[in-house]
Amino acid sequence: MTTPVIGLLTDFGExxxxxxxxxxxxxxxxxxxxxxxxxxxxxxxxxxxxxxxxWAVADFFPAVAIFVVVVDPQVGSARKIMVARGAKHFFIGPDNGVLSPALEKEGCLEARELRERTLFLPQVSSTFEGRDKMAPAAAWISRGIPFRQVGPVLRSWERIIFPQPGIFKDRIEAEILHVDRFGNLITNVSGEKFLKWYGGKKGQPLAVVTDEVDFEAKIATTFAGGPAEKPLLIVGSSGYLEIAYQQASASQKLKCKAGDKLVISRGKRQKEAEKGKFSGRN
Amino acid sequence: MTTPVIGLLTDFGExxxxxxxxxxxxxxxxxxxxxxxxxxxxxxxxxxxxxxxxWAVADFFPAVAIFVVVVDPQVGSARKIMVARGAKHFFIGPDNGVLSPALEKEGCLEARELRERTLFLPQVSSTFEGRDKMAPAAAWISRGIPFRQVGPVLRSWERIIFPQPGIFKDRIEAEILHVDRFGNLITNVSGEKFLKWYGGKKGQPLAVVTDEVDFEAKIATTFAGGPAEKPLLIVGSSGYLEIAYQQASASQKLKCKAGDKLVISRGKRQKEAEKGKFSGRN
Amino acid sequence: MTTPVIGLLTDFGExxxxxxxxxxxxxxxxxxxxxxxxxxxxxxxxxxxxxxxxWAVADFFPAVAIFVVVVDPQVGSARKIMVARGAKHFFIGPDNGVLSPALEKEGCLEARELRERTLFLPQVSSTFEGRDKMAPAAAWISRGIPFRQVGPVLRSWERIIFPQPGIFKDRIEAEILHVDRFGNLITNVSGEKFLKWYGGKKGQPLAVVTDEVDFEAKIATTFAGGPAEKPLLIVGSSGYLEIAYQQASASQKLKCKAGDKLVISRGKRQKEAEKGKFSGRN
Incomplete structure (x- = not known):
């Protein structure tokens, strides 16, 4: 029998x-x-x-894994706690959308509302349901209790939908989903879609325009594999297109942050006049 | 046989x-x-x-748990290292009071001085007794060595005593024990004492005065359960009264930090003139 | 059978x-x-x-331990990944020198290049070889696969060589290797060498000169064991000479950081005129 794994994701700090x-x-x-x-x-x-x-990490977890996510602005209120059985893993968290991208990527087999009091701590606070309800429920699930025991079926739940890129013949309208520790900008454009759009002409420069800056970028396969001191486009480890610098923060150099929009187009750097022309998708 | 747990608490940073x-x-x-x-x-x-x-977390640990606390300004000096057997857990740390609130809350069955050299690393430094003495002793205790083996009985030890609130008919004089990651202000007033003092008249506003600010606060049971943008009084997950805001830092908004004193009284916001009238307890 | 341990060291942040x-x-x-x-x-x-x-921590790990170090500016490029079998432990990391001080301190029995694809994840990214190659290889090694299976023998590898102190009759020319969380300055002078140089005359003051400041320091055996508010010289928990203050940051007080050089000599504080006389070693 293998050891079950519980993955904890919170905004609780250190x-x-x-x-x-x-x-x-x-x-x-x-x-x-x-x-x-x-x-x-x-x-x-x-x-x-x-x-x-x-969403970025769930795939890598072993089969017997349970995710407990406690980012929960409405803790203790009428918002439900959901427990979902995905195609591979279990997911526990508030019904506020935080689970949905990972759950739907994996495929949701069944969702239930966490209601069964025998799974909770004897004393339940109204301000720390992560400790009093979700953590013990995860532990009981890791011990193999029947999934239906957690509570009634949940027919629908809140969703967070990541913005989808606009992919046009001449350009991609993208958004930055995340800035990582190194300052790399992870966009919402999957590597697959990007490479299909880009086509076979390797070495062709691309122009990138944001609200703040415009620049020319080259495609690289590794952070060390492009010109130094210039922005690189890389299909990163999450499978999505990233904008990066060799050993420097693209976020700082390009003044970009999560949520910022950008337009990628073929050819040389855009003229000043074209900057800021977003079609306003998503 | 169950897996023993060792809980580590230090000021060693990351x-x-x-x-x-x-x-x-x-x-x-x-x-x-x-x-x-x-x-x-x-x-x-x-x-x-x-x-x-x-003190806030010990209760939640499983029965076979050993706490090792290394916050130790006098490391290597003549201060003793104590090992205590509480009603539920073992506690190891410098004899500087850091263990005492948790130990005394749980009930101390026996305390000893950690002196037995065979429990230490072969080479003992004078500046890192957490590594060289406390960690190995905890590991040996987790393996079930007889408790008396750790060293001679310790008859008394240093204590840290949390300030006690002054509870009067018309007011509570409290102190902030801790500011958490969200900026919530955890006071030294237990929820039980507070609710007894407050009585049954739900909805009655309370006036809170600190050295910096005075404000009116409402009792809520969840962070999301009171008026937005106003301070809330909540019996929090440690069982103590907290001052909080919905999704904002009470510490920042009210300019309060650990150690600050405050007076809670019934009725509307205090007049300017009454501010700062602390009777100077603790 | 004992549980194997994998130690992870990265620059990935939190x-x-x-x-x-x-x-x-x-x-x-x-x-x-x-x-x-x-x-x-x-x-x-x-x-x-x-x-x-x-280098500072490896010794303390149990026998069946594997270190995975992912500080890797050249990730995905032609730089090799090395796997070494030391006298006690296994070491995995990029061939950029990061492993070498610890490996050579322990003694390297055999080094190989990590090349065996069956040890990797099925899909290998070019930007996260820590996840896709090094972590799975470590896990397979912890399961006891034959060491030769990881790839071909590596005859040489990159080295990081810590600067060596200059030890002269009248002075030691040292360098700060590390500043720890408390602001203690860990030098490159081993305690053994230092005490041999210092000799038996306990209590003799020492003069220390850096590019920024000069001061007189006393030898202490514990942080609490010397004069308050004055710099102390202590043979620290890594076995090397440290400059420290009681409950204060030597780094802040003396304006020193990793890489800074200093000269330690016998006697009273140096005259202004002698400051900055480094012989330029290393």
Missing amino acids: KDYFVAAMKAVILSINPEVAIIDIAHSIPAFDLRAAAFTL | KDYFVAAMKAVILSINPEVAIIDIAHSIPAFDLRAAAFTL | KDYFVAAMKAVILSINPEVAIIDIAHSIPAFDLRAAAFTL
Whole structure:
């Protein structure tokens, strides 16, 4: 029998005992589980950042894994807690959309509302349901309780939908989904779609325009594989197009952040006059 | 047989190898233990913050748990290292008071001085006793050595005593024990005491005065359950009264920090003239 | 059979899912391994800081340990990935010198290039070889695959060589290798060498000169064991000479950082005129 894994993703930061309380509760119920911290430095209440992070990492988890996501601005209110059985993993979190991108990427087999009180701590606070409801439920699921026991079927749930790129013959209208620790800008354009659009003419320069800057970029396959001191376009490790610099922060150099829009087009750098022409999609 | 758990609480931060060295030592002695990081971002040498954190989380740990707390301004000096057997858990740390609130909340069955050299690493430094003495002792205790083996009985030890609130008919004089990651202000007033004082008249506003500001606050049961953009009073997940805002930092908005004092009284916002009237308790 | 341990050391920071992806990959292959985070806050691309950290902690790891170091400015390029079998542990990382100080301190029995594709994830990205190649290889090694299976023998590899101190009759010319979380300055002078140079005359003051400041320092055995508010010289927990203050940051007080040079000599504080006289070694 293999060790089950519980992955924790929160906006609890590093300074409090909150994450430790969840782990302590989990190991009190199932001492044989392995816990992986996905991240706890999600900006407070940033549902989209948490949804992106879960979406990017879930695939890599072993089969017997349960994700517990506690980014929960409405904790204790009437919002539901959902538990979903995906094609590979279990997902637990508030019904505020934070689970949806990862869940729908994997395929949702069944969703239920977490209601079964016997799965909770004996004393339930109204401000820390991660500790009092979600962590113990995850531990019980890791011990193999029947999924239907968690509560009634949930027919619909909140969704977070990542903005889709506009792919046109002459340009791609993209958005930055995430800026990573190195300052790389991860866009919403999948590598597959991008390479299909780009075609076979390798070496052809691309022009990129944002609200702040415009620049010419070259496609590279590694961060070290393009010209130094110039922006690179790379299909990154999440399978999406990234804008990066060799050993420098593209976010700082290009003054870009998550949510910013950009237009990628063939050919040389755009003229000043064309900047800012977004068609306003998404 | 269940897996024992060791909880680590230090002021070692994230940039050095110090925490990893303690874990490596522990797993060298007992590979079957589970380690939970309670927190390592305690401000350097802040005994009270560490004591609060341990006090708030200890209850949630499974029965076979050992806490190792290394916030130790006097490391290597004549101060003793204590090992205590509480009603539920073991506690290891410098005899500087950092263990005392959690230990006394749980009930101390027996305390000893950590002196037994066979429990230490072969080479003991004078500047990292967390690695060289406390971590290995915790690992040996997790393997079930007799408690009396750790060293001689300790008859008394240093104590940190959290300030007690002054509860009067017309007001509560409280102190902020901790500011959490979200900026919520956790006071030293237990929820039980507060609700008894407040009485049954729900909805009655309360006036709060600090050295910096005065404001009117409403009782809520969840962060999302009160008026937006106004301060809320909530009995929080540690069982103590908190001052909070919906999705905003009460610490920033009210300019309050740990150690600040405040007076809570019934009725509308205080007049300017009454501000700052603390009776100087604790 | 004992639980194998994998130690992870990266510059991935805390905000992304990168470390979690590596752990998820590892536990997918070997659910019975224990993972220790050595540090993930290494400054981006700082090979020397990572090399120092691994060098300082490796000794304390249990026998069946595998280090995976991902500080890798040339990820995906022609630089090799090396796997080394040391006298006690396994080491995996880019062939950029980051492993070499720890490996050579322990003694290298055999080094190989990581090339065996069956040890990798089925899909290998060019920008995250830590997840796609190094983490799975570590997991397979922890399961006991024959070492020769990882790839061909590597005859030579990049090295990072820490600067050596100049030890003269009248002075030591040293360099700061690392500034820790408390602001202590860890020099490149081993405690053994230092004490031999210093001789038996305890209490004799020493003069220390840097490019920024000069000061008189006293030898202490613990941070709490010297005069308050004055710099102390201590043989620290890594076995090297440190400059420290009681409960204050020597780095801030003395305006020193990693890489700074200093001269230690016997006797009282140096005259202004002698400052800055470095013989320019290393």
